[in-house]
Amino acid sequence: MQAETIDIAVVGQLIDQLLADNAMPLWDERIMVALPEAHALATRPWIAWSGLRGCRMLVQRRDAGIQLHEYLIRAIEAPDARPLIVEQDVPRDNILALVSAGLGVSLVGEAVTTVVYPGVVFRELREHGLSSTIPYFAYWNDRSDNPALRRFLSLLRERYPVRRSDPTNG
Numbered sequence: 001m002q003a004e005t006i007d008i009a010v011v012g013q014l015i016d017q018l019l020a021d022n023a024m025p026l027w028d029e030r031i032m033v034a035l036p037e038a039h040a041l042a043t044r045p046w047i048a049w050s051g052l053r054g055c056r057m058l059v060q061r062r063d064a065g066i067q068l069h070e071y072l073i074r075a076i077e078a079p080d081a082r083p084l085i086v087e088q089d090v091p092r093d094n095i096l097a098l099v100s101a102g103l104g105v106s107l108v109g110e111a112v113t114t115v116v117y118p119g120v121v122f123r124e125l126r127e128h129g130l131s132s133t134i135p136y137f138a139y140w141n142d143r144s145d146n147p148a149l150r151r152f153l154s155l156l157r158e159r160y161p162v163r164r165s166d167p168t169n170g
Contacts (some may be wrong), residue, residue, distance in 0.1 A: 007149045008140040012109075022142050024153070026160045028133035030110040031125040034095075034117070036102045046124040049132070054084075056104035061089045096120055109134060 010026065033052070035042045041051060086104060088095055095106050100119030113122045125132040138156055140149060 006141065007144045007146050008138055008152065010136060010138050012134040012136050022140050024138045024140075024156055024160065025162070026136045026138055026156065028135050031132040031134060032108050032110055032113055032122040033125050034099045034106045034108050034112070034120050034122055036099055036105075037119050037121050038102065039105065039121075041105070041123065042121045044123060046126045049125065049127050052105070056084045056086060058086050058088055058095050058098050058104040058106045060092060060095060061087045093117075 012029070033041070033047050041047055041055075044051070084104075088098070092108065092112065096108075096112075096117045098104060099106050100117060107125065108122070138153075140153060
């Protein structure tokens, strides 16, 4: 955006507090664990972060995989049971094929669960009984003179009113 080639981007996480003036919170997406059907954790209705300790975690090297990777490190960092994190430079579908083959588990956004991946089951990730989520934000270039951007921002403001817990809301 700083190069002024993109008018707006929708991404998970608050990228930088310095960009908060041009950020709008949109929604929270639940984090799900993708597991091979035969995995011991697949029988549980949901999984706590601590339940992932010692698991072989397959993550994408870029994009959303980076955000989930950072969450993973913060949430289950433990000297005695650090997860084995295996970075893959492949699309998400390939990660899920590796999960199906029993080569590990992966964290995904809830939207992924709308597609059937043979051999893969999804379980909600929780901590202290609460869903783990990734907040999504719209970031825009306030120097853009694109009229479609202004209309789109107006539509987003109608659809996603400001949340009180929003870190960009003063």
